Structure formats: structure tokens, C-alpha cells
Amino acid sequence: MGKLFAVVLAIITVVSTAIFVTHTWWLPVDISAHGHAIDHQLAETMLSSGVLFVLSQLALAAFVWRFGDRRDGRAVTTFPGGVTPMVVFAVVLVGAEVLALTFVGSKVWAGIYQTPPDPNSLQIDVQSEQFAFYFRYPGPDGKFGATHPELINEASENYFGLDPKNDVSARDDIVVPTLTIPVNRPVALTLRAKDVGHAFYVPELRIQQDFVPGLSIPLHFTATQTGKYEIVCTQLCGLGHYNMRAYIEVLPAAQFEQWLKDKAAQQ
Amino acid sequence: MRIRSRSLLMIALLGSAAMVTPGAPPAAGAISGKVTYTGTPPKMKPIDMAKEPFCARLHAAAPVLTENAVTGPGNALRWVLVYVSAGDQGSAPSTEPVRLDQRGCQYIPHVLVLQPNQPLDIYNDDSTSHNIHPLAKVNPEWNKSQPVGAPPIHTKWEKPEFIPVKCNVHPWMHGWHLVLATPHYAVSGEDGAFSLQGLPPGKYTITAWQEQFGTQTQDVTISGTETKTIDFVFKATPY
Numbered sequence: 457m458g459k460l461f462a463v464v465l466a467i468i469t470v471v472s473t474a475i476f477v478t479h480t481w482w483l484p485v486d487i488s489a490h491g492h493a494i495d496h497q498l499a500e501t502m503l504s505s506g507v508l509f510v511l512s513q514l515a516l517a518a519f520v521w522r523f524g525d526r527r528d529g530r531a532v533t534t535f536p537g538g539v540t541p542m543v544v545f546a547v548v549l550v551g552a553e554v555l556a557l558t559f560v561g562s563k564v565w566a567g568i569y570q571t572p573p574d575p576n577s578l579q580i581d582v583q584s585e586q587f588a589f590y591f592r593y594p595g596p597d598g599k600f601g602a603t604h605p606e607l608i609n610e611a612s613e614n615y616f617g618l619d620p621k622n623d624v625s626a627r628d629d630i631v632v633p634t635l636t637i638p639v640n641r642p643v644a645l646t647l648r649a650k651d652v653g654h655a656f657y658v659p660e661l662r663i664q665q666d667f668v669p670g671l672s673i674p675l676h677f678t679a680t681q682t683g684k685y686e687i688v689c690t691q692l693c694g695l696g697h698y699n700m701r702a703y704i705e706v707l708p709a710a711q712f713e714q715w716l717k718d719k720a721a722q723q
Numbered sequence: 724m725r726i727r728s729r730s731l732l733m734i735a736l737l738g739s740a741a742m743v744t745p746g747a748p749p750a751a752g753a754i755s756g757k758v759t760y761t762g763t764p765p766k767m768k769p770i771d772m773a774k775e776p777f778c779a780r781l782h783a784a785a786p787v788l789t790e791n792a793v794t795g796p797g798n799a800l801r802w803v804l805v806y807v808s809a810g811d812q813g814s815a816p817s818t819e820p821v822r823l824d825q826r827g828c829q830y831i832p833h834v835l836v837l838q839p840n841q842p843l844d845i846y847n848d849d850s851t852s853h854n855i856h857p858l859a860k861v862n863p864e865w866n867k868s869q870p871v872g873a874p875p876i877h878t879k880w881e882k883p884e885f886i887p888v889k890c891n892v893h894p895w896m897h898g899w900h901l902v903l904a905t906p907h908y909a910v911s912g913e914d915g916a917f918s919l920q921g922l923p924p925g926k927y928t929i930t931a932w933q934e935q936f937g938t939q940t941q942d943v944t945i946s947g948t949e950t951k952t953i954d955f956v957f958k959a960t961p962y
Binding site: 585586587588589610611612613615620621627632633634694695696699701702703722723 | 765766769771772773775789790791851852854868891892893894895897934961962
């Protein structure tokens with residue numbers, strides 16, 4: 457019975473490792489300028505934790521194979537010095553690995569989240585609400601109108617609470633439900649939430665960032681491939697959470713400019 | 724005072740009885756007219772339903788436009804409620820069920836008028852879930868999810884109230900449940916026209932209500948079976 461368990465353990469270890477090594481269920485294509493750093497970090501984490509996983513599982517299988525069916529009544533030799541040194545050794549080993557990953561990972565994280573956006577970034581305001589995303593561009597005047605939460609009115613598509621009656625800069629603001637951006641140009645988003653916590657998650661962009669009501673959270677990235685990708689909310693935000701999604705459309709620069717002009721004309 | 728009131732009531736009753744010819748409906752007049760605007764109304768903007776591919780496909784050829792101020796040729800104003808706000812001589816509320824459809828991620832009709840306790844049946848005709856949420860203040864507020872293929876919701880409103888209705892899943896979906904004590908009402912059509920029928924002779928206050936431009940009232944006296952014509956003109960602003 458002990459030998460069968462050892463074989464099953466070894467099979468589970470080999471099969472689950474093979475799934476990762478062959479990238480059977482792997483990340484979608486990376487379409488961001490910073491994504492390679494995330495992917496590299498992820499690969500390093502997977503490799504180091506994967507090696508430890510394989511070694512520890514195979515060691516476990518080997519010990520079970522060797523000692524699992526002992527019937528001679530002799531005690532199994534314990535770790536030198538007893539249990540305490542073994543636990544200390546394990547904690548230090550795993551702790552050192554986690555610390556090393558954190559140190560390397562924080563550099564990648566800071567390189568993406570703690571650096572200021574390019575000053576020529578395309579500025580887009582994002583409003584999240586149960587259960588949709590809306591995106592606002594400043595319009596031909598280049599200025600965003602001020603937002604007034606008390607003026608939010610879905611019936612007239614005033615999702616941001618603009619005051620076009622008294623605020624001239626709000627009149628040409630473009631509000632759309634699809635995030636349309638040009639390829640290879642830095643984009644700086646400001647994330648706002650109308651009601652509860654939400655999240656902005658685009659796997660292809662390697663970005664996942666929470667919205668927090670009351671906070672304006674900056675987020676910047678550059679998309680390097682054209683195409684249409686899904687934005688999903690990954691914070692459980694209510695009954696319609698499953699349906700809270702939008703699309704990001706990355707267009708060639710000229711096509712984006714034309715799209716912006718067409719939208720401006722509709723305001 | 725009480726004696727005088729009773730006398731007046733008797734006279735009114737006798738008067739109305741005298742006007743009724745046995746076997747024929749009571750004499751009634753009508754009020755008809757048109758609702759228009761001056762100025763510049765807000766643009767009717769196309770609604771982008773990209774988030775709900777099922778509905779986006781339905782409207783791919785002709786996007787749905789915002790309905791908070793729907794205009795037509797000749798400055799016509801649609802979806803304006805015109806009703807008797809004073810002078811109604813009373814009648815039993817209708818018990819005919821009214822129907823609200825959620826179709827193509829829109830409320831159809833945009834403005835639904837009904838009376839207290841009149842049965843209301845709400846259908847989801849779409850291949851996507853909806854969550855209807857009437858923002859009632861006088862009546863109890865509720866919201867109900869209605870998945871694909873779910874049976875209709877049978878409900879009613881007990882008290883008169885103008886209730887904005889939204890969908891919790893599709894933010895652009897917006898409509899109104901207008902609960903009126905009077906059975907004399909009409910909603911202006913695409914040409915802005917309305918008609919209030921079956922009004923017994925008397926003095927009435929007619930109110931026109933538009934969700935963005937507010938209300939206007941006019942006093943009208945109906946005698947006999949005449950049809951009076953009145954028009955409402957709203958002052959529209961783009962914002």
C-alpha cells in the first residue's frame with residue numbers, strides 16, 4: 457500500500473510539472489511594454505518554487521517507498537537534533553526563498569507602478585460602477601470637465617457627473633464604454649469608483665488594479681499590439697459582478713485619431 | 724356648511740343624471756393637442772452596448788438613442804405624459820394588465836403609465852439577464868433579477884408616484900413607471916400628439932410632464948361632447 461502511494465505521488469508530481477513545463481494552460485499573449493518583466497518574474501518564481509516542489513514531492517515519494525511498509529517495529533530515524541531544528545531549517549529555507557522573490561519582484565513592481573507616467577501619455581478617466589466601466593477623454597479642448605457625484609445620471613448618460621451647463625470644459629468630454637487607445641503610445645488612466653470596490657483586469661496587459669471608492673488611482677501602460685481584448689472586474693462587487701466587463705480596443709495611431717474625431721463630433 | 728355641500732352634491736348628481744340617455748354612453752368630451760419644444764434640446768446620443776454583445780448585435784445596424792428627450796419632426800416632443808391633474812370626477816382604476824418588456828436592452832415602452840393596483844407584467848425577452856430596479860420612494864422600492872427564460876414578474880404599484888426605473892446590470896437602461904390616480908392620461912407619440920378621451924363636462928387642470936424639462940399645466944373647461952385643443956410648448960436646453 458505504501459509503495460502504491462509512493463507511485464501515485466510521483467505520477468502526480470510529474471504530470472502537474474509537465475502541465476507547467478509544456479505551457480498547457482499558460483498566460484495569454486503579452487501586449488504591453490512592461491509585460492515581459494512580469495512574465496520574467498513569474499517564470500523565475502515558477503522555476504524556483506517548481507524545483508522545490510519537485511524535489512520535496514519526489515523525496516516524499518522515495519521515503520514512502522522505502523519506509524512505508526516497515527513491519528519490524530523499529531522507529532524511523534529522526535532529523536538530527538529532533539523536530540525543532542527541522543522546522544527551523546524549513547522556515548529559514550522557505551523564508552529565504554520568499555524574501556528573495558519579494559526583493560526581485562518589488563523591483564519589477566516598482567518599475568511599473570511607482571514610476572511616473574510619460575508626460576505625453578494619453579489621459580483617460582475611468583469610472584467603474586455596478587456593473588460597468590466608462591471611459592472619458594478630454595475632447596478637443598484637452599481639458600477634463602470637473603466631476604460632481606451628485607450630478608451622475610445614467611438616464612442622460614452622465615456617468616461621470618459632469619456639469620456641462622456651467623462647465624464649458626465638460627461639454628466636449630467624450631464618454632464611451634469601450635477603452636479605445638492607440639498602439640505604442642503611453643496611456644495614463646485615472647481609476648474612480650462610483651459605488652463599491654471594483655477591479656481593472658486585462659490579462660493581456662499584465663495589469664490588475666483595484667478601484668477604491670473615494671480614491672483616484674493612477675495606472676499607466678503602453679499597449680504594443682493592436683486588437684480587441686476583454687477588461688473584467690475581479691473584485692466581487694454585487695449581483696451583476698459576473699457581467700461586469702468592457703473591451704479594450706488597441707488601434708493603429710491614425711485610426712485612433714479618426715475615431716477620436718468622430719466621437720468628438722457626436723458630442 | 725354641510726347642508727350646502729349636500730345640496731351641491733344633489734344638484735351635481737341630478738345634473739349628471741339628466742345628461743345620461745338610457746342605453747347610450749354618458750356624454751363626454753375630449754382634449755387633444757401636440758407637445759413641442761422651443762430652444763435646443765439635448766442631442767439624442769447613440770448608446771454603445773458593447774458590454775452586452777447580445778444587445779449590441781441586435782442594434783448593430785441602427786444604434787438605440789438616449790430617450791431622456793426624444794424629439795421628432797416639427798419640434799415634436801415624444802414620451803410626454805399628459806394627464807388630468809385636477810377636476811377628475813372619479814372612476815374605478817383600470818384592472819387591465821399592463822406589460823413592460825425588456826427587449827434589446829431597452830425598456831419598452833420607455834414611459835409606462837398605470838394606475839394604483841393595476842396588474843403589471845414584466846417580461847425579459849432578451850438572451851441575457853436583467854435586473855429591474857424601480858427607484859420608488861412612496862411605494863416600496865425593490866429590485867429583481869430576471870435571468871434568460873425566467874417567467875414574467877407579476878406585480879403592481881399601490882400608490883400614485885412617478886418612479887424612475889433602471890437595470891442594475893445595464894446602466895444605460897432607463898424608463899419610467901408613472902402611477903396615476905386618474906384614468907385620463909395619454910403619452911405623446913412620435914409626432915408629439917396626444918388625446919384624452921371620455922372626459923365628462925367639467926373644469927380640468929391638464930398637466931404635461933417631461934422627464935427632463937419638468938411640468939406645465941393648463942386649465943380647460945369641457946362642455947358637452949366638444950373636443951378642445953391645447954398645445955404644450957417646453958423650453959428646451961441642451962444641458
